[in-house]
Amino acid sequence: MGNVPSAVKHCLSYQQLLREHLWIGDSVAGALDPAQETSQLSGLPEFVKIVEVGPRDGLQNEKVIVPTDIKIEFINRLSQTGLSVIEVTSFVSSRWVPQMADHTEVMKGIHQYPGVRYPVLTPNLQGFHHAVAAGATEISVFGAASESFSKKNINCSIEESMGKFEEVVKSARHMNIPARGYVSCALGCPYEGSITPQKVTEVSKRLYGMGCYEISLGDTIGVGTPGSMKRMLESVMKEIPPGALAVHCHDTYGQALANILTALQVVWFVFQMGINVVDSAVSGLGGCPYAKGASGNVATEDLIYMLNGLGLNTGVNLYKVMEAGDFICKAVNKTTNSKVAQASFNA
Amino acid sequence: MAAMRKALPRRLVSTSSMGTLPKRVKIVEVGPRDGLQNEKNIVSTPVKIKLIDMLSEAGLSVIETTSFVSPKWVPQMGDHTEVLKGIQKFPGINYPVLTPNLKGFEAAVAAGAKEVVIFGAASELFTKKNINCSIEESFQRFDAILKAAQSANISVRGYVSCALGCPYEGKISPAKVAEVTKKFYSMGCYEISLGDTIGVGTPGIMKDMLSAVMQEVPLAALAVHCHDTYGQALANTLMALQMGVSVVDSSVAGLGGCPYAQGASGNLATEDLVYMLEGLGIHTGVNLQKLLEAGNFICQALNRKTSSKVAQATCKL
Numbered sequence: 001m002g003n004v005p006s007a008v009k010h011c012l013s014y015q016q017l018l019r020e021h022l023w024i025g026d027s028v029a030g031a032l033d034p035a036q037e038t039s040q041l042s043g044l045p046e047f048v049k050i051v052e053v054g055p056r057d058g059l060q061n062e063k064v065i066v067p068t069d070i071k072i073e074f075i076n077r078l079s080q081t082g083l084s085v086i087e088v089t090s091f092v093s094s095r096w097v098p099q100m101a102d103h104t105e106v107m108k109g110i111h112q113y114p115g116v117r118y119p120v121l122t123p124n125l126q127g128f129h130h131a132v133a134a135g136a137t138e139i140s141v142f143g144a145a146s147e148s149f150s151k152k153n154i155n156c157s158i159e160e161s162m163g164k165f166e167e168v169v170k171s172a173r174h175m176n177i178p179a180r181g182y183v184s185c186a187l188g189c190p191y192e193g194s195i196t197p198q199k200v201t202e203v204s205k206r207l208y209g210m211g212c213y214e215i216s217l218g219d220t221i222g223v224g225t226p227g228s229m230k231r232m233l234e235s236v237m238k239e240i241p242p243g244a245l246a247v248h249c250h251d252t253y254g255q256a257l258a259n260i261l262t263a264l265q266v267v268w269f270v271f272q273m274g275i276n277v278v279d280s281a282v283s284g285l286g287g288c289p290y291a292k293g294a295s296g297n298v299a300t301e302d303l304i305y306m307l308n309g310l311g312l313n314t315g316v317n318l319y320k321v322m323e324a325g326d327f328i329c330k331a332v333n334k335t336t337n338s339k340v341a342q343a344s345f346n347a
Numbered sequence: 348m349a350a351m352r353k354a355l356p357r358r359l360v361s362t363s364s365m366g367t368l369p370k371r372v373k374i375v376e377v378g379p380r381d382g383l384q385n386e387k388n389i390v391s392t393p394v395k396i397k398l399i400d401m402l403s404e405a406g407l408s409v410i411e412t413t414s415f416v417s418p419k420w421v422p423q424m425g426d427h428t429e430v431l432k433g434i435q436k437f438p439g440i441n442y443p444v445l446t447p448n449l450k451g452f453e454a455a456v457a458a459g460a461k462e463v464v465i466f467g468a469a470s471e472l473f474t475k476k477n478i479n480c481s482i483e484e485s486f487q488r489f490d491a492i493l494k495a496a497q498s499a500n501i502s503v504r505g506y507v508s509c510a511l512g513c514p515y516e517g518k519i520s521p522a523k524v525a526e527v528t529k530k531f532y533s534m535g536c537y538e539i540s541l542g543d544t545i546g547v548g549t550p551g552i553m554k555d556m557l558s559a560v561m562q563e564v565p566l567a568a569l570a571v572h573c574h575d576t577y578g579q580a581l582a583n584t585l586m587a588l589q590m591g592v593s594v595v596d597s598s599v600a601g602l603g604g605c606p607y608a609q610g611a612s613g614n615l616a617t618e619d620l621v622y623m624l625e626g627l628g629i630h631t632g633v634n635l636q637k638l639l640e641a642g643n644f645i646c647q648a649l650n651r652k653t654s655s656k657v658a659q660a661t662c663k664l
Contacts, residue, residue, distance in 0.1 A: 012441075190580075226585060226626070226627060227626055229625045252656060253622050254622070254623075254655065254656030255619070257579065258581045258582045258584075258585045258623060260582075261550055261585060261586070272567050294656070294660035299578065302578035305549070307579075308581055309549025309579070310549055310550060310551045339546075339577050339579075339611070339612055340577045340611060342611055343576045343611035
């Protein structure tokens, strides 16, 4: 392959390469140049909203308990990257999720930047009231498209869980607090195996019908592939407008970006719009409680890299996200799961 | 808001922008060559032979075995002759080897090679730094190999490096990639693998590049070779499949780093590729379980963790 060591000295620095290939999303970088515009795929949305779930979904699945002040610093750093939605914590009992025991302190401690939203998980009415008391202005409820998963995770059937969520969502709407709904196991369940698109649609419709403004369809164990993603979305989009949908892909089997690309390509023909909200976690935080040693969420850095390359606007500064990722990985004492971060920071 | 909440007519969901995927995909396993070449730890000849034998048993139909390059440049490939002579050659499986020049070609043939690979680039600077000549001069070198291969009835595969970007030049025009690919095809390469050498590509760039190349060379003669340096490999490969490409290069366990980015990852992991293809109902002929075993074997020999997410998810800690 040639004399590699001396060749390497002369190659473009990574900062240079990243600048050429990425639109870093700030006013200095400016608009897309014509060369980049031609590389846009047709049928893709112009803007993609990224919902950053690192501080909640990510940290929840990390073994090391992170001190409250580190969590707060982490979220404050994320707030300065251009991300417009950052899932902060979960008002769940500390008995079930020790990592989220400091939910009130974190919620009260973060700096709430204008233009950034800070949703929190509220599994029940009690959690909801605590969240509101702590200053939450947006909440999420977490359902599943699998009966077994629902039973094992929150100890009740899907129907019973919908009853509980309805109480929460109604209270939230009463107080003008937006509610987001999650549907877990949208592409497969660790207990039941394959999940029908019809079941996902049914559960999504219930959550949407009770007043959730957005439904995030989660490939909880990352088993999905582009075909199953496409079939699931085609089913759900017949009942729920794509503007109210998001995808939440786990990278357990390395399929996340391919599945996200597919999700962006599924188009609602009449209005020529498709999915344009994607959940991700900085550094690909989080493992998988169902597959020991497996990786977790799709990494926000790698997602931004792909979206930037596609010429899609996210409003997020990739460098700042990488810095926040570097910060939390040092705090959790782990190497990043983001390939972009691995390539950019010297090992 | 209320109006939006009613059910939508069923026929209004379309995925027409996605294209039809091929029914079968041929995977070209480059772990033993491209993978190992970029690993720091030198692996013994018996280990290399065992890896290739395990890959043969996993159902792969093309396994890039070694490189007939001077060990001065690539110490890992110093045992090229012993490896090629030592592996079991299963019927129906091809074992191509890299031959950077005529001398390497002759040594490869003497060692029993039936298929060789030549390595070009769509970047002048990369060609200069890598093999110390211009693209035009490299064609002359390759022409000598192709003529010799033709006389000896040996198939030749061509690689075009830097197809989606170059570590020295940055952006590479799709027209340049098309020009180099066309030249290789007209010189006699039966297949040309388009390589995202430093993994900088994203699906839109892949599409643009393939659109240009497909105008000059038949689709059936094209393959993609994506590196996962920025985590884009599978998404880029999916785009290539949507464009109609049906030959994909990958490396078991995602072996190989990147000489241009310290700490970065290397090739697309074969396990993760097979997982996606199987999920899509595309035939590969590969037994994922046996592939995982081969990956596990080589990672232990290299004393490193796998880069395959599928392997990470299924391993028992």
